[in-house]
Amino acid sequence: MRTLKTRSGREVPPGVTTGRPAGLRGRIPAARMERDADAVTALYQMHYRSLVRLAALLVSDLATAEDIVQDSFAAMHATWHALPDTNAALCYLRRSVVRRSRSAPRLQLAAGTHAPGLPGSAVVSALRALPVRQREVLVLRYFADLPEAEIASVTGMSAAAVRSHAARAMSSLHAELHPAGE
Numbered sequence: 001m002r003t004l005k006t007r008s009g010r011e012v013p014p015g016v017t018t019g020r021p022a023g024l025r026g027r028i029p030a031a032r033m034e035r036d037a038d039a040v041t042a043l044y045q046m047h048y049r050s051l052v053r054l055a056a057l058l059v060s061d062l063a064t065a066e067d068i069v070q071d072s073f074a075a076m077h078a079t080w081h082a083l084p085d086t087n088a089a090l091c092y093l094r095r096s097v098v099r100r101s102r103s104a105p106r107l108q109l110a111a112g113t114h115a116p117g118l119p120g121s122a123v124v125s126a127l128r129a130l131p132v133r134q135r136e137v138l139v140l141r142y143f144a145d146l147p148e149a150e151i152a153s154v155t156g157m158s159a160a161a162v163r164s165h166a167a168r169a170m171s172s173l174h175a176e177l178h179p180a181g182e
Helices: 030-059 062-078 086-103 121-128 132-143 148-155 159-177
Strands: none
Touching (some): 030 062, 030 086, 030 132, 121 159, 132 148, 132 159, 148 159
């Protein structure tokens, strides 16, 4: 079993990467455990970068964003056998990233820098000035390109709350990026 490691050098504990509590290791066939690990690895390869961009927009720090995504993958791998629908694993990961981002320390990037693949600093600065829920809704809608129903599922809000937060956030962004008189 491979040990996951963040780009910032932080290793995920080996016990977490096994994916199975000690009591289950003997009851789950080795072939199934290997198939599960392959499925998680494929998800990791396909979605790691987009999930890091999502987290970076929510927490303002690339190293913290990478740690959040690594922790989310490790947690999902540990409970892969218990997922009711493994086809919904990406939704589970997004939800995990958003929730972990809420409790992460809000660190700021150095002035004039931003994470690779993210939009310019004026938009990011205005986005980071929004309340957490409004920022989450906009990031999931416009950067992750998720439909309203999936945003509601990922954030734990109702569809009406998603629409309301999006409208307020867009109004705030417009006011911030286009001040009166310009």
